[in-house]
Each structure stands twice: as structure tokens, then as C-alpha cells.
Amino acid sequence: MAERGRRTVRDLRRGNRASLLRHLYFEGPLSRQELGRDTGLSAGSISNVVGELIADGMVEEAGAVESDGGRPRILLQVSATFGYVVGVDVGETRVRVELFDLALTELASADLPLSDSGHDVDHVVRLALAGIESVVREAGIDDHEVLGVGIGVPGIVEQGSEVPGEGHGIVVHGQTIGWDAVPLGRLLRAGTELPLYIDNGAKTLGQAEMWFGGGRGSGNVVIALIGSGVGAAVVADGSPYHGASSSAGEWGHTTLQVGGRVCRCGSRGCLEAYVGAEALLGRWAGVPEGASEENALAALLAAADHDPEAAALLAEAAEYLGAGIADLINLFNPQRIVIGGWAGLLLGPRLLPAVREVAAAYALRHPCAQTSIELGRLGADAVTVGAAxxxxxxxxxxGGERVVRVPAARDGGADRAGGSGAAGDRAERPGPLRNRVARAVR
Structure with missing residues (x-):
């Protein structure tokens, strides 16, 4: 038996595979020589591990480049079609489901409105399962080609001590949507055998922006999600900060005004009660009848050019948001603060100059001067991408290990619901995410 804490040959092999696979994924295509230079592994280790990854179908050749006087160097990349991942965003008004290949090219999608049932747990579970089934069917792939399903939800997510992907021990506390210790992993497991991963939606947004968007290249970042509500993902020294019970990042429920407006969480004076889309629209008399929240917020922005009430409301929101960002600067000393979420991206172009000005007025000068405040780069569906x-x-x-599948307990819990009528319209299929980000940054 190996000594406790001592790495075995299997551990070393797995670590080498993971190191090369991650490096190829984020930095590829690369040659074997470049992999050796960047990872510090010997030429023999590179040759052995790359050979395994190619044989397994995870890595493929991607052309060649000229070398200095020698034979052309073969470039390698992670095979986009080795497997597929599904992202689910349990949002405020809909459940959005997307299926991607490993290059995060969207292959299928479904939009499932929450309708009058709101966030009733059984209703949300049925929609999520219907959406997952729909996108797998639409993409024309087999269930066993799906590496797993990631789900972003509002609230605090307790992961438990389970096997990754199993799902049974995951519990969600979503105070603003009426979820109290909901065993979401177990309920979803009753309807699918696919590996399940669940986390807070702001944290999934944060991971997407760190990998591909506004946080890439920085180790200390706060990614803010502004939608109907408000949340944040805190990244310190390159790692997400979760706190003692995974509730870190509930920035929307920090108090900006003692005894202030009532928040959806039941407290008073929370940031969310001043800058969340639901709170903003709740204080505007000009909301178009029957408009969705997204359309109503767009109408508020348009009205601000001629409606003093709308203009004042947005000015107030910019001041509270700037003050909230100043708190983040003083507490975490980030290099960047990235504002995302559908409402954040909608409000950002108009409010960002005022937000920066207010943040500078409230924050300590030295850390504020070292912090940039930017908009997210991945669009309104970044939570779904992050979930994937x-x-x-x-x-x-x-290093490419597949999760052992857990049979769905179809005799208890949620049914495999939905059918063909539950799926939303097929979205236009964009190119790989990395290419879309590159175009956006240009």
C-alpha cells in the first residue's frame, strides 16, 4: 500500500495527462516541443502522454508549422468532438439549456419559460430535464457522448461530500425564490443518468468570464452578475472563493442603507433592492403592459432620454452600483471588476461612466487606481456557458476521465418530462466561443 500523501505512478500519470490536456485546451494548438517548454515535462513524458491522448481520441493533429532547419512541427489540439457538455441556466423567468462540443460551439438550445408556476421546484426540474433531453436529441448525439450537465441556479449550493457528477448530495438554499434546502441533485438524478454538476449561477458566470472573457489573464477578479437579482463570483489568486458553506459572493445582499427598501430576501437596504432589474422596474411607473423584464428594462433605458423619472431612477441605480463596487474594491483589492448578467450588459453602456466615477469617490484611492471596471465579454447567456x-x-x-454513470431512479422523484413540445426554438449556431470572444475584443 502506498504511503498516505505519497503520489503513486497512477497519480503521476493522471497529473501529466491533466497538465497537457488543460494546456492544449487553453493555449493550443501547440507542438510537442512547445508543450515540453511550457509544462516542464521531459520529451519522453510528452511523447508517451500525447500518444495516449491521441489514441484515446481526446487530442488530434491540427496542421504543422515550419521549424528552424528541421522537419515541420506537428501541432496538436483537443478534439472538439470527443465529447459534449450541457449547460443549464435556471434564471428568473426561464430555464435556458444549451449543448456544446468541447470547443464550446453551441450545437443545440432550448428556452423554457417558467410561466405562472414560477420557481416551483417540481416545475423547474421538469423543465430542466425536458431541455436536456431536447438538446441531446436535436444535436443528434448519443447520451453516452455527453460528458456531463452543468446547472447554474440562484442561491447557495451545498455540494456535499459525494462523488463528482453523482448529484445526490447537492442541496440548494434559494431564499429569494422560496427554495429552502431543496435536494436539487437528487430530484434531477431521478430523471437522468447523465453526470450532474450544480453551482450558483453567478459562480458559473464567473468561471466562464475567467476562462474566456473579461477575467482572463488576471488572478484577482470579481465578476458581478446583475439580472433580476444581483450576485458575484470572487476569484482570489486564480481560485474561486467559496467561504465556509459556499455562500461567499452574495454581494446583492450586502447592506447599502440601514432600514432601506425591502429586498426579495426579506431584509432591508440590500444592494439588490436598488440595482436589480426587478427592483428597478418595480419603481418605474412607465413599465409597458405585458412586457417581459428584458423588454421593460430596455424601455426604461430608452425613456431616460426624455422622461425625468426614468433618468433619475437610472442615476440613482448608478450611484448605488458604484458604491457597491467601491465596497468590493476595498474588501478584495481586485485587479478587475467585470459586470455581466443580462441586465448588467443592458445597463452597462449607459451607466458605466457614472459607476466608475462613483466607485472612485467611495473607494480608497490606492486600490481603486489599480482596479479596472469593465463589462463582461460573453453576452447574456454567459451563465449557461459557465454551467457547461x-x-x-x-x-x-x-486528464479526461469519464464519470461512472449513476442509474436514474425513475420510480421516485421527478419524471422525465417535456416531450417534443417543451423545447424552445433552435438558436442560430455560433462559432467556437474562443473565436466569438476574439471578435468581440477586436
Whole structure:
């Protein structure tokens, strides 16, 4: 038996596979020589591990480049079609489901409105399962090609001490949507055998922005999600900060005004009660009748050019948001603060100059001068993309190990619901995420 804490040959092999797979995924295509230079592994180790990864179908050749006087060097990349991942965003008004290949090219999608049932747990579970089934069917792939399903939810997510991907021990506390210790992992497991990964939606957004968007290249970042509500993902020294019970990042429920407006969480004076889309629209008399929250917020922005009430409301929101960002600067000393979420991206172009000005007025000068405040780069569906990175991260971190499937307990819990009528319209299929980000940054 190996001594406790001592790495075995299997551990070393798995670590080498993970190191090369991650490096190829984020920095590829690369040659074997570049992999050796960047990872510090010997030429023999590179040759052995790359040979394994190619034989397993995880890595493929991607052309060649000229070398200095020698034979052309073969470039390698992670095979986009080795497997597929699903991302699910349990949002405020809908459940959004997308299926991606490993290059995060969207292959299928479904939009499932929450309708009058709101966040009734059984209703949300049925929609999520219907959406997962729909996108797998639409993409024309087999269930066994799916590496896993990532799900972003509002609230605090307790992961438990289970096997990754199993799902049974995951519990969600979503105070603002009426979820109290909901065993979401177990309920979803009753309807699917696919590996399940669940986390807070702001944290999945944060991972997406760190991997591909506004946080890439920085180790200390706060990614803010502004939608109907408000949340944040805190990244310190390159690692997400979860806190003692995974509740870190509930920035929307920090108090900006003692005894202030009532928040959805039941407290008073929370940041969310001043800058969340639901709170903003609740204080505007001009909301168009029957408009969705997204359309109503767009109408508020348009009205601000001629409606003093709308303009004042947005000015107040910018001041509270700037003050909230100043708190983040003083507490965490980040290099960047990235504002995302559908409402954050909608409000950002108009409010960002005022937000920066207010943040500078409230924050300590020295850390504020070192912090940039930017908009997210991945669009309004970044939570879904981030959710898909949960199973992808497990795949990369384990060197490509597949999770052992757990049979769905179909005789208890949620049914496999939905059918063909539950899926939303097929979205236009964009190119790989990395290419879309590159175009956006240009």
C-alpha cells in the first residue's frame, strides 16, 4: 500500500495527462516541443502522454508549422468532438439549456419559460430535464457522448461530500425564490443518468468570464452578475472563493442603507433592492403592459432620454452600483471588476461612466487606481456557458476521465418530462466561443 500523501505512478500519470490536456485546451494548438517548454515535462513524458491522448481520441493533429532547419512541427489540439457538455441556466423567468462540443460551439438550445408556476421546484426540474433531453436529441448525439450537465441556479449550493457528477448530495438554499434546502441533485438524478454538476449561477458566470472573457489573464477578479437579482463570483489568486458553506459572493445582499427598501430576501437596504432589474422596474411607473423584464428594462433605458423619472431612477441605480463596487474594491483589492448578467450588459453602456466615477469617490484611492471596471465579454447567456464549464473542468482536471454513470431512479422523484413540445426554438449556431470572444475584443 502506498504511503498516505505519497503520489503513486497512477497519480503521476493522471497529473501529466491533466497538465497537457488543460494546456492544449487553453493555449493550443501547440507542438510537442512547445508543450515540453511550457509544462516542464521531459520529451519522453510528452511523447508517451500525447500518444495516449491521441489514441484515446481526446487530442488530434491540427496542421504543422515550419521549424528552424528541421522537419515541420506537428501541432496538436483537443478534439472538439470527443465529447459534449450541457449547460443549464435556471434564471428568473426561464430555464435556458444549451449543448456544446468541447470547443464550446453551441450545437443545440432550448428556452423554457417558467410561466405562472414560477420557481416551483417540481416545475423547474421538469423543465430542466425536458431541455436536456431536447438538446441531446436535436444535436443528434448519443447520451453516452455527453460528458456531463452543468446547472447554474440562484442561491447557495451545498455540494456535499459525494462523488463528482453523482448529484445526490447537492442541496440548494434559494431564499429569494422560496427554495429552502431543496435536494436539487437528487430530484434531477431521478430523471437522468447523465453526470450532474450544480453551482450558483453567478459562480458559473464567473468561471466562464475567467476562462474566456473579461477575467482572463488576471488572478484577482470579481465578476458581478446583475439580472433580476444581483450576485458575484470572487476569484482570489486564480481560485474561486467559496467561504465556509459556499455562500461567499452574495454581494446583492450586502447592506447599502440601514432600514432601506425591502429586498426579495426579506431584509432591508440590500444592494439588490436598488440595482436589480426587478427592483428597478418595480419603481418605474412607465413599465409597458405585458412586457417581459428584458423588454421593460430596455424601455426604461430608452425613456431616460426624455422622461425625468426614468433618468433619475437610472442615476440613482448608478450611484448605488458604484458604491457597491467601491465596497468590493476595498474588501478584495481586485485587479478587475467585470459586470455581466443580462441586465448588467443592458445597463452597462449607459451607466458605466457614472459607476466608475462613483466607485472612485467611495473607494480608497490606492486600490481603486489599480482596479479596472469593465463589462463582461460573453453576452447574456454567459451563465449557461459557465454551467457547461463545470463538467468540462472535471474532464480537464482528471486528464479526461469519464464519470461512472449513476442509474436514474425513475420510480421516485421527478419524471422525465417535456416531450417534443417543451423545447424552445433552435438558436442560430455560433462559432467556437474562443473565436466569438476574439471578435468581440477586436
Amino acid at each position: 464549464t463545470l463538467p468540462l473542468a472535471h474532464f480537464l482536471d482528471t
